[in-house]
Amino acid sequence: MTIAAIAVSGMVISSCSRQVTRVSTDETIDISGNWNNSDSRMVAQEMTQSILGHAWLSNHLEQHTGKKPVVVVGMVQNKSHEHIDAETFVKDVEQTFIQTQRVRLVQGGKKREELRAEKADQQANASLSSMKKFGLENGADYILQGSINSIVDAHKRQKVVSYQVNLELTNIQTNEVVWIGDKKITKYVKN
C-alpha cells in the first residue's frame, strides 16, 4: 500500500515538472511545424536585404536630388491558415531603415492617431513655446504593404505547408509599384 502510494505520488510529481531553458533567438527549433520565430527571422532578413539593395532607392535619390524617401508602413493581410503577426518581421525592416539612415519612416495607423490626439491635447494644455503645430507632418513618398499566404497539402500523417510572404512598396504619388519582395518557406511535417 505504502509502496503504491509513493509510486503514484512520484508519477504525479514527475508529470507536473516542467523544464524551461533559454535558447538563442537565432537557433531554429521546430516543434509543431507551425509558423515560428525562425520563419519570421528568415523573412525579415530576406526583405531587409532586398528592399535596401534594390534600384528604387537609388532612383529616388537621383530624382529628388539626394532627398531620402519617406516610407509609411501600411496593412499586411494574413490570408494563411495560421495566426501570424506580420509586425515581428515588419518591425525588423523598419529598424533597418532607421539604423542605416537611408530611408525615413513616418508613423501610420493607430500610432499616428495617437500622435495627432496628443497634438490636439497640447493645443489647449501645453505652453505656447512647447505646443506642437498641426499641418507640419512629413508626408510619405511610399507605402509598404503586404500579404501572407499559405498552401497546405495534407494526407494522413504527412503535411506540406508552404508560406509565401509578399511585401511591396508603392509610390503614393503615382501608384507605381517600385519594389516587390517575397519569401517562400516550405515545411514537410510528419506526425
Add this chain to the structure above:
Amino acid sequence: MMISFLGLMNVSIISHAQDGSLLPDQNPRYAESVNKYSKIADSLTRSQGTTVQQTYKAYDLYEAREERRQLRRERNHQYSLSMGLGYGNSWYYPGYRHSSYLYPSFGYRTGNWWLGW
C-alpha cells in the same frame, strides 16, 4: 468713404492674420485636423502610459486536451449532481448509457456483465 476705408482695413487685417498664422510649408487646411482630433483626443490618449493587451490564445495540443478533459469532468459532475447520483463515471448515467444513438440495441451488449442486466 469712411465706411469703405474701414471695410478695406478689416479685410486686410483678416488676411494678414491668416497669412501670419501659417508657418512656411504648413498645410493651410490644418484646422480641419485640429477640429477632428480635438473631439477625440481624450479617448485616443487615454491609454497612454499603459499597456494595451491585444493577446491571442496559441493552440497547444496538450493544453487543449487537458481543457477538454476538465470540461468533461465538470460537465459529468454537474450532471450527476442534477440527477441525484453520486457517480463520477459517465458510464453509469442512465440517459447516456441507454442512448440508442451511442449503443446499437442489436448485436451489442449494453448491460452490466457482473450484475447480469
